[in-house]
Amino acid sequence: MKKTKKIFLVLYFSIFLSGCSLPGLPSNKDDEVISIAGSTTTESQILTSLVSGMIEHYTGKPTSEVNNLGTAQISHNALVNQDADIAAARYTGTDVTTILQMDAIKDPKEAFDVSKNELKDRYDQVRFPSYGFDNTFVFLVNQDTANKYNLEKVSDLEEVSDQLTVGSDRQWLSREGDGYQGFIQEYGFEFGRMLPMQIGLVYDAVAANKVDVVLGYSTDGRVASNNLVMLEDDRQFFPP
Missing domain, CATH: 3.40.190.120 (Osmoprotection protein (prox); domain 2)
Known part of the structure; x- marks a missing residue:
């Protein structure tokens, strides 16, 4: 089931994908349900809701939303531990310095490319193109x-x-x-x-x-x- 979900999401969404157990997250996650992680910000929760709606509309698969994850590290751990399948909004600069523990990269394209490649190599996470806005x-x-x-x-x-x-x-x-x-x-x-x-x-x-x-x-x-x-x-x- 996990492999099937990955195929659908690669085709449809410009978001993070990974195939998470943390306090406040379900430890018995249903593999039939695609779980989408969002943070405490309104921006992230709106994107989480949009992604959820698109998945259900275009694939017919059920989804669940896990909001109010306080930090990028918690969101990342949710993916790594398979408590969630998608992080609806993550930020390039934060991932470079916090998740990957690398020096800040000031060039936007370089930062995106480095984070995309490193997240794939280290964690088998797939980073998709930007939503098109810059939030810093x-x-x-x-x-x-x-x-x-x-x-x-x-x-x-x-x-x-x-x-x-x-x-x-x-x-x-x-x-x-x-x-x-x-x-x-x-x-x-x-x-x-x-x-x-x-x-x-x-x-x-x-x-x-x-x-x-x-x-x-x-x-x-x-x-x-x-x-x-x-x-x-x-x-x-x-x-x-």
Whole structure:
């Protein structure tokens, strides 16, 4: 059954494919049901739902959705351990630095090719072409803060960095490569206070002046709805 599922998915979907037991995931997964893993973000859960609907429509095979997997590592482990068959959304830069434990690659095509080849060689996972959008980490401030400190790019934060409270995903603070320590090395400064928080809370927090700066996702709709200012990553620290 697993082989049959792989044939169908290779033909139809631009996503991750692998033929997972983790806390919160079913340990007795039905091989007749195609299990699709999604993360905590709205973007990922929408894609998970779309993939599920397409599989059922075009193949007639039943699916199940496993959402709220907190990190890329958990999603990856779900595939490796065969608790899930598909990860509906994974990000090239994160896979290079976190899953593959390699140095960040700044060229988008090279990063994609390396991640595709390495994931196949190491884990027998098949990476398909991009959905066509680029979602990366971005530092965000509200308009008042941008005007107050004349902020346009990340390096502009250096002069006032010791005065700033920055909200970010807890995982980013400790992860290697494109995490906080890597940021300090690349930009040459650190912030006065780092406040770990769930990624979904950062947008409202900075809009309401609960924090001065946050690290969020560039494609999140709350960037526009809160009229937040994205600071240019002028040293191209965050991988594609």
